[in-house]
Amino acid sequence: MAGSGKAHLRPEGETVLRVEDLNVEFPVGHNRTVYAVSGISFDIAAGETLGLVGESGCGKSTTGRAILQLPRPTSGSVKLKQTDLMALDGEAMRATRTDLQMIFQDPISSLNPRRMIGEIVAEPLAVWGPFDEDEQWKIVANMLDAVGIDPGVARYKRPHEFSGGQCQRISIARALVMEPELIICDEPVSALDVSVQAQILNMLEDLKAQYGLTLVFIAHDLAVVKNISDRVAVMYLGKMCEVSESDELYANPAHPYTSLLLGSIPVPDPTADLDDTVMAEGELPSPLAPPSGCRFRTRCPLADEICERVEPQMRRVNDDHYVACHHPLVDADPATEVSLTN
Amino acid sequence: MTVVGSDTERLTRADNAEPLLVVKDLKTHFKIDAGIVKAVDGVSFELERGKTLGIVGESGSGKTVLSRSVMRLNIASNVINTGSIRYDGVELIDKSSKQMQKLWGVEMAMVFQDPMTSLNPVVRVGRQLTEHLRYHLGVGKAESRANAIELLRSVKIPEPESRIDNYPHEMSGGMRQRVCIAIALACGPKMLFADEPTTALDVTVQHQILNLLATQQQDRFMTMIMVTHDLGVVAGRTDEIAVMYAGKVVEKAPTPSLFADMRHPYTQALLWSIPKVSQPKHTRLSAIAGRPPDLINPPSGCSFSPRCPYAQDKCREEEPPLVAASTPGHEFACWYPVGSPENQEAYDRNLAAGVAVTLAAEGRITATEELTSDIIAADLINDVIDISNDEVGN
Ligand SMILES: Nc1ncnc2c1ncn2[C@@H]1O[C@H](COP(=O)(O)OP(=O)(O)OP(=O)(O)O)[C@@H](O)[C@H]1O
Ligand SMILES: Nc1ncnc2c1ncn2[C@@H]1O[C@H](COP(=O)(O)OP(=O)(O)OP(=O)(O)O)[C@@H](O)[C@H]1O
Ligand code: SF4
Ligand code: SF4
Ligand SMILES: [Mg+2]
Ligand SMILES: [Mg+2]
Secondary structure, three states, rough: OOOOOOOOOOOOEEEEEEEEEEEEEEEEOOOEEEEEEEEEEEEEOOOOOOEOOOOOOOOOOHHHHHHHOOOOOEEEEEEOOEEEHHHHHHHHHHHHHHHHHEEEEOOOOOOOOOOOHHHHHHHHHHHHHHOOHHHHHHHHHHHHHHHOOOOOHHHOOOOOOOOOHHHHHHHHHHHHHOOOEEEEEEEEOOOOOHHHHHHHHHHHHHHHHHHHEEEEEEEEOOOHHHOOOEEEEEEEEEEEEEEHHHHHHHHHOOOOOHHHHHHHHOOOOOOOOOOOOHHOOOOOOOOOOOHHHHOOOOOOOOOOOHHHOOOOOOEEOOOOOOOOOOOOOOOHHHHHHHHHHH | OOOOOHHHHHHHHHHOOOOOOEEEEEEEEEOOEEHHHHHHEEEEEEEEEEEEEEEEEOOOOHHHHHHHHHOOOOOOOOOOEEEEEOOOEEOOOOOHHHHHHHHHEEEEEEEOOHHHOOOOOOHHHHHHHHHHHHHHHOOOOOHHHHHHHHHHHHOOOOHHHHHHOOHHHHHHHHHHHHHHHHHOOOOOEEEEEOOOOOOOOOHHHHHHHHHHHHHHHHHHOOEEEOOOOHHHHOOOHHHHHEEEOEEEEEEEEEEEHHOOOOOHHHHHHHHHHHOOOOOOOOOOOOOOOOOOOOOOOOOOOOOOOOOOOOHHHHHHHOOOOOOOOOOOOEEEEEOOOOOOOOHHHHHHHHHHHHHHHHHHOOOOOOOOOOOOOOOOOOOOHHHHHHHHHHHOOO
């Protein structure tokens, strides 16, 4: 099966999570299938933040949820350290979920409105221990304090008594109490005002330094993703286009889609050039019938006959910079070209 | 009854060459059970023909209420509108909805954030467009369909002849927003209000839509008000920017001077708090402490004072008026404006007195405090200090 290549994966011992050839398909009416995620591979090292960006519907959330086996992916492998999550039965997977936590976009609706903050944050502990209530509260209070919420005051309050930013802090505290191996943050700041967004981003960076967190950070805002991520993966229509160390990606985008994304960002600087080329005019194709070959070809100014026929494979352009494109904007590393043809 | 845009009025207008829109001391207050929400509280601005004004500010600062009030869409028994809105030489503040009906669509039109809320989901987009044309322009059925197709083409909808028969849900978000723009443009308005027209859209689609608005504005010589929380969106696409805070304009300037020489601490904080692609990864952001104030009981003096790192006693006692900056058209309301020696002194004084630190920690929930106040992470202490470092670096 045509995957998107794995040249960007690092040796297995160096990573916490390794996802290979991940496919997620959703059967929909009339015997049709949504090809939400198609043959993507990526990995995450301990203490690293991997940013996942791309436009609405490209499969970011599906990828995040697939790591948690929610739902179980159609095919591929998802390895958390030595454990293949795809091979675990339901019960074993539930136990493993304490190592994997998720934070969602809408903080208010992701917290149970009827429960008090003290209980909400203690929820995972109530299931997995420690079971001693004083011990639980000690952990919870510690975590609330770390996210800037006074534990004594918040303990007996309910979510609606807090603002969106405060609720997001509380859900982060809840995700942290189990000391997970990996936290998947799905658009955690997208619903917040810029000032609150900055508070949460700073706090995540601090928590990362303090607890050595490993994060998948999903967002559609490219500036936010760059700010928080060590490495960034760009997705388009269920495929991975480009993976790179963040600064390098933004300085030298190699994939035409990345370049289009970067050219579309409104920059808070009136002297910056506005790119008003028509390149962006196309519409996103349907994930029910993705284009053959390179999925971006219907909007790509560089597309040619080979792009229609052959799916581009991931290859190296630079130190930690990989792209899946037949005609990358940055010269590919000749060494990997050779290894590809082998 | 005078109708705006009647020939005699236009003639008088042409002589005195008044700006298309002159808003003076506009207030919109909502009476609710808890009290009076001062959503817009004394806003004044002028807008010349063909120009674009950007209105920015955090959520709840009054951007939407202001633009709706200028269009006289905020008319209800619990709404108090005062001040003056002169549009094309005619006072609108005392016009009823019925009188305004003649202006809506024809003189002024609005594009909203969520195209789904302004489109009727069970009516084909073509009919939504043609009904509008027939109501306002009185054109016949066949002609209005032809016009509608042309309009869809002008907003770059591919194959408009077949798309005209789509229902909104058969279109992508970007296409739906194009349809909304087509409807807004249908009767050739002189003034277009766009309230977060691209906030719900992807970045490449946002780029397309903003380009579309810009070309349409040029082609039709429209005057535009663009409301957004995104300083990036207004930076490249407006002539002037008004920064709103708690229902007031705290700084207003031609776009280049606003960015080159911002004077209000809130404008500065807004710009510094957003991550930028030009910065290296992991750049620490200067978060703004706390949250916008309660509009029913706003703080005394300067409404930004509880969050401002430069705040002094005077700020908490006296409200700063809008004053002129050195560049023509640039105004700000602050006692200790950014870039002035007084500002540096105020900051140093706060730092020495530990006020900057207290200020940042103040909102944190403590056992004695009521929950209505905000929580601020301890890390904000660092951010306030970051601001001072940048300041010294400049
Ligand atoms: N349960 C489902 N059934 C059918 N299709 C689905 C399902 N979940 C997701 N999809 C489809 O899969 C594709 C990927 O969706 P996903 O939510 O992962 O995108 P995303 O990148 O997270 O987008 P957004 O930025 O809008 O959150 C979309 O086309 C979506 O409509
Ligand atoms: N009909 C109403 N009755 C009472 N209060 C209202 C009403 N409409 C708006 N408000 C209040 O007026 C204030 C300003 O609201 P507005 O919608 O103008 O903010 P905004 O700047 O557009 O924010 P956003 O970025 O979230 O759209 C808010 O506090 C809001 O709750
Ligand atoms: S493979 Fe071809 S179509 Fe795809 S991005 Fe590269 S040049 Fe464009
Ligand atoms: S310095 Fe004073 S007047 Fe100026 S914004 Fe701060 S609090 Fe308001
Ligand atoms: Mg998503
Ligand atoms: Mg609004």
